[in-house]
Amino acid sequence: MSADCIALIVAGGSGKRFDESGSYKQFAPLCQHTVLWHAQQPFSNCKEISNTRIVVAKECVEIARQALAEQAAQVEIVARGGATRAESVYNGLADCADDTWILVHDAARPCLSTAALQRLLTYRTQEEGSRGDGAVLALPLNDALKRAQEQRIEAVIERAGLWTMQTPQLFRAGTLKKLLPQYLDAADEAEAVWRGGGTVDIIAGDRYNIKITYTEDLQIAELLLQNRAAQEQMIR
Numbered sequence: 001m002s003a004d005c006i007a008l009i010v011a012g013g014s015g016k017r018f019d020e021s022g023s024y025k026q027f028a029p030l031c032q033h034t035v036l037w038h039a040q041q042p043f044s045n046c047k048e049i050s051n052t053r054i055v056v057a058k059e060c061v062e063i064a065r066q067a068l069a070e071q072a073a074q075v076e077i078v079a080r081g082g083a084t085r086a087e088s089v090y091n092g093l094a095d096c097a098d099d100t101w102i103l104v105h106d107a108a109r110p111c112l113s114t115a116a117l118q119r120l121l122t123y124r125t126q127e128e129g130s131r132g133d134g135a136v137l138a139l140p141l142n143d144a145l146k147r148a149q150e151q152r153i154e155a156v157i158e159r160a161g162l163w164t165m166q167t168p169q170l171f172r173a174g175t176l177k178k179l180l181p182q183y184l185d186a187a188d189e190a191e192a193v194w195r196g197g198g199t200v201d202i203i204a205g206d207r208y209n210i211k212i213t214y215t216e217d218l219q220i221a222e223l224l225l226q227n228r229a230a231q232e233q234m235i236r
Contacts, residue, residue: 004100005121007043007052007168011036011064011107012081012088025212026107027063031225034067035212038110038225042117043103044074054107055092057081083184086192090180098174104189105168108212111224112168116206120170123203132199134171136190138163139205165190166205 011026026036036054043052052075056064061079068075080091093102101124105112116137123135141164145157169189176189179196186192190200208224210217 004097005049005103005124006093006096006100006173007040007046007049007103007105008089008092009036009040009043009052009054009105009107010085010088010092011039011054011056011060012085024060024063027060027067028212028218030110030218031222035110035218035221036064036067036107037071038221039105039107039112040068040071040075042112042114043105044071045114046117046121048121049103051076053078053092055081055088085188086180086184086186089176089189093173093176096173096177098172098177100173101170102173102176103168103170104176106211109167109209110212110221111206111208111210111228113206113208113228116204116209117168120168120203123170123201132201133175133193134169134189134198135201135203136169136188137166137205137209138202139166139207140164163202164205166209166211 027034030038040052040054043049054064054068054075055078058079058081061077064077078092080088082088082091089104096102103120120135120137123131141159141162145159146153147155147157165188171189171193175193175198179192179198183192183195186195193200210220210224212218212221
């Protein structure tokens with residue numbers, strides 16, 4: 001097992017679905033900090049992770065520094081945000097050794113739990129022959145699915161065997177460097193690896209590990225973080 005494990009947080013998006021102004025959701029205020037600040041916390045507090053990189057667009061470097069001022073010694077801001085997620089991830093790991101484990105995480109996921117992160121990190125200890133090319137946090141789909149045309153249901157989709165992907169997603173740097181340039185339109189790393197013929201294993205995710213997509217998601221995230229803080233305070 002490689003001793004190196006780097007967290008790569010993708011924060012280059014513009015948040016077009018977040019609000020009408022297209023503001024950057026990763027820098028939205030959340031529980032006295034920002035969404036990005038909370039997203040990087042689990043990695044900065046993890047001894048198994050040697051470095052945390054934040055990939056941002058060049059125009060967002062200063063705002064990212066301000067958002068992470070308290071963590072300046074623990075994170076590295078990389079001004080290499082690309083036109084797509086795959087390009088941003090590739091740019092952020094280009095100088096990593098091929099055997100380095102990369103944990104790719106969405107900057108818009110501020111509620112990742114330590115337990116879920118540890119489940120994913122444990123994947124690295126499995127024997128080479130018993131694991132695939134990487135693993136992702138995911139949850140089985142619970143909601144009924146329908147396909148609609150102009151807001152009218154036209155087909156029912158069987159949900160058995162369907163999973164919703166989360167982050168972090170864990171792969172070797174060499175695997176991502178090889179496949180991401182070939183699949184720049186991939187929605188995530190798991191898709192790029194799968195499309196490239198690789199195998200991706202699923203690790204149980206966390207229902208609290210929500211992604212901020214719309215402004216109302218901030219209220220849910222705030223409640224989740226406040227509840228977690230209260231539980232931790234009770235344990236102390």
